[in-house]
Amino acid sequence: MTDRFFQAQPDKQDMRDAYCDALLAAAEQNERVLSLNCDLSGSLGTGRFCAQFPERSFNLGIMEANACSMAAGLSVTGYVPFVHSFAVFSSRRMADQIFLSCAYAGLNVKIIGGDAGVSAAVNGGTHMAFEDLGVLRSIVGLRLFEPTDNVMVKALIPQLATQYGVDYIRMPRRSVVKIYDEGERFTPGEAKLLREGSDVTIIASGVLVSEALLAANALAETGIEARVLDCFTIQPLDTKCVVESARTTGCVVTAENHNIIGGLGSAVAEALGEFAPVPMERVGVKNAFGEVGSQNYLMDRFNLRAKDICGAARRVIARKNER
Amino acid sequence: MTQIDVKTRLSADIRISTIRALERAGFGHIGGSMSIADVLAVLYGGEMRVRPQEPDWPERDYLVLSKGHCGPALYAALALKGYFPMDWLDTVNQPGTRLPSHCDRLKTPGIDMTTGSLGQGISAAAGIALGLRLQGKDSRVFCILGDGELQEGQVWEAAAAAEHRKLNRLIAFVDENKRQLDGYVADICGGDPVEKFRAFGWNALRVCGWDLAAISREIHVASEQSNAPSVIVLETIKGIGCSFAERELANHYMVISKQMADEAVAEIERRLLAGVYPAGEGA
Numbered sequence: 086m087t088d089r090f091f092q093a094q095p096d097k098q099d100m101r102d103a104y105c106d107a108l109l110a111a112a113e114q115n116e117r118v119l120s121l122n123c124d125l126s127g128s129l130g131t132g133r134f135c136a137q138f139p140e141r142s143f144n145l146g147i148m149e150a151n152a153c154s155m156a157a158g159l160s161v162t163g164y165v166p167f168v169h170s171f172a173v174f175s176s177r178r179m180a181d182q183i184f185l186s187c188a189y190a191g192l193n194v195k196i197i198g199g200d201a202g203v204s205a206a207v208n209g210g211t212h213m214a215f216e217d218l219g220v221l222r223s224i225v226g227l228r229l230f231e232p233t234d235n236v237m238v239k240a241l242i243p244q245l246a247t248q249y250g251v252d253y254i255r256m257p258r259r260s261v262v263k264i265y266d267e268g269e270r271f272t273p274g275e276a277k278l279l280r281e282g283s284d285v286t287i288i289a290s291g292v293l294v295s296e297a298l299l300a301a302n303a304l305a306e307t308g309i310e311a312r313v314l315d316c317f318t319i320q321p322l323d324t325k326c327v328v329e330s331a332r333t334t335g336c337v338v339t340a341e342n343h344n345i346i347g348g349l350g351s352a353v354a355e356a357l358g359e360f361a362p363v364p365m366e367r368v369g370v371k372n373a374f375g376e377v378g379s380q381n382y383l384m385d386r387f388n389l390r391a392k393d394i395c396g397a398a399r400r401v402i403a404r405k406n407e408r
Numbered sequence: 409m410t411q412i413d414v415k416t417r418l419s420a421d422i423r424i425s426t427i428r429a430l431e432r433a434g435f436g437h438i439g440g441s442m443s444i445a446d447v448l449a450v451l452y453g454g455e456m457r458v459r460p461q462e463p464d465w466p467e468r469d470y471l472v473l474s475k476g477h478c479g480p481a482l483y484a485a486l487a488l489k490g491y492f493p494m495d496w497l498d499t500v501n502q503p504g505t506r507l508p509s510h511c512d513r514l515k516t517p518g519i520d521m522t523t524g525s526l527g528q529g530i531s532a533a534a535g536i537a538l539g540l541r542l543q544g545k546d547s548r549v550f551c552i553l554g555d556g557e558l559q560e561g562q563v564w565e566a567a568a569a570a571e572h573r574k575l576n577r578l579i580a581f582v583d584e585n586k587r588q589l590d591g592y593v594a595d596i597c598g599g600d601p602v603e604k605f606r607a608f609g610w611n612a613l614r615v616c617g618w619d620l621a622a623i624s625r626e627i628h629v630a631s632e633q634s635n636a637p638s639v640i641v642l643e644t645i646k647g648i649g650c651s652f653a654e655r656e657l658a659n660h661y662m663v664i665s666k667q668m669a670d671e672a673v674a675e676i677e678r679r680l681l682a683g684v685y686p687a688g689e690g691a
């Protein structure tokens with residue numbers, strides 16, 4: 086758990102470089118780990134992997150669908166391929182290949198979706214994945230992750246490399262706010278409790294986790310104690326933790342760098358609807374396409390800020406108290 | 409003094425306006441924008457049947473920039489031809505802009521198709537050609553592809569479909585600048601585009617990508633074809649005509665300062681006067 090009063094400090098290292106460190110660590114532990122690229126190794130930071138393991142790195146070119154099914158083929162022969170592209174292409178252009186060649190065929194493929202959501206910034210709406218989780222979430226058996234900071238990336242990637250199955254990992258490429266201390270442990274499928282509180286539960290993922298912690302600070306100043314969960318595994322959802330938190334606090338806000346349809350907010354709403362119907366609101370992109378701008382501008386534009394989480398928290402608390 | 413004809417001047421103005429727009433944005437897809445400036449000058453310098461004051465004129469020729477990341481070069485051409493005010497170019501990639509980094513038909517007058525996911529534009533262009541044929545129109549559909557983009561399987565699905573349906577009004581260009589994002593096309597996944605398109609039944613040939621007369625001539629030949637689509641492969645250099653980009657191997661996307669832009673613009677004017685535009689003395 087973090088300090089009661091969270092201070093947002095960006096990491097010195099870009100997340101893509103932390104990711105490459107993690108992939109190198111995984112490759113050192115397991116000689117079957119391979120890196121497949123689609124002409125974005127510069128953008129996604131896998132260049133150092135290629136330099137260190139040239140014979141285990143393949144830049145196939147701009148052919149995402151082919152790369153995904155080739156990865157499935159490599160898995161048939163026992164390799165553990167990591168396929169890299171931007172989140173838009175890793176989800177939308179690979180969707181059928183992820184379904185059939187990977188998941189339905191029962192293989193072991195790790196798919197990286199870079200520049201998730203607003204982190205696509207000036208690449209604009211064509212490159213801004215607000216729907217990747219929605220596209221993939223209903224594929225049977227897929228696990229979907231959104232690492233929160235560099236400490237998590239470095240802990241999680243080597244673990245996923247040792248666990249058989251199809252994983253999709255969405256990430257920003259640049260530096261993000263540091264949440265965890267070195268050495269923190271993470272279990273895929275288990276949300277992290279970052280802050281205790283009894284008035285409202287905030288369930289966040291990705292770059293919204295630090296906004297959620299800032300929101301909790303602000304709420305605490307007005308006497309509201311928020312429980313904050315980092316739900317870095319979007320699928321399978323940590324239903325037990327979500328439902329227990331909802332029962333404890335009586336209301337829930339979700340916060341994500343994704344369309345509120347199809348991602349974390351939807352997954353939590355499904356769990357609450359079935360097992361613990363309490364007032365809830367979803368902070369996220371409200372069914373809109375992306376556009377060009379800096380990440381900061383886009384966070385404001387799409388109302389992905391601590392103040393938006395605070396507003397939603399106050400409203401769900403009011404609804405809870407009306408009951 | 410060298411006589412500078414109208415199309416050459418237009419290609420220089422497209423380069424200059426693109427460099428200035430990207431300088432104001434601070435960065436951008438400079439390499440691939442420079443290598444299409446000349447074909448854009450041919451198309452918008454008289455070859456395409458269009459009405460800049462009436463971008464949606466139903467009888468027009470269409471253009472799909474399948475390598476949609478090079479929108480800024482097309483925006484420069486459109487602004488210079490009067491589709492929208494030149495000062496829009498100052499807003500490229502700014503919040504709320506009508507000129508985003510990738511082509512968007514809903515935002516920009518004169519953009520016929522939204523692109524940015526490589527491989528899709530050529531299929532859309534084939535669809536436009538089919539639709540126009542169904543309506544009995546003789547309009548042509550032009551499409552500009554990257555040589556790296558040819559790695560997308562969808563390009564070859566489009567190639568097969570367009571040939572099967574004999575979409576002879578479809579005229580594609582491949583910007584054969586020999587580089588993609590991570591390096592040389594030949595090192596990543598290459599092959600001769602002329603041979604490949606010929607194998608798919610297209611009329612295919614290669615010209616120097618900055619020879620305006622040759623590009624015009626081949627467009628005329630392609631426009632007379634009656635039984636297959638055509639592709640004109642433009643052999644060129646990534647970053648051509650922009651001095652700071654020419655010096656940089658990895659020039660796909662660059663940070664651009666005012667000083668760099670000033671130098672590049674001055675060099676364009678110098679090459680024009682010296683009669684060595686756009687490639688310079690070395691080429």
Ligand SMILES: Cc1ncc(C[n+]2csc(CCOP(=O)(O)OP(=O)(O)O)c2C)c(N)n1
Pocket residue numbers: 123124125147174178439440441443475477524525526527553554555556557558583585587588589646660
């Ligand atoms: C489907 C898809 N995959 C990846 C990208 C990212 N991307 C943008 S440009 C580019 C390289 C394009 O190379 P090329 O087609 O040769 O264009 P040029 O060199 O002329 O700019 C890549 C990989 C994309 N836009 N679309």
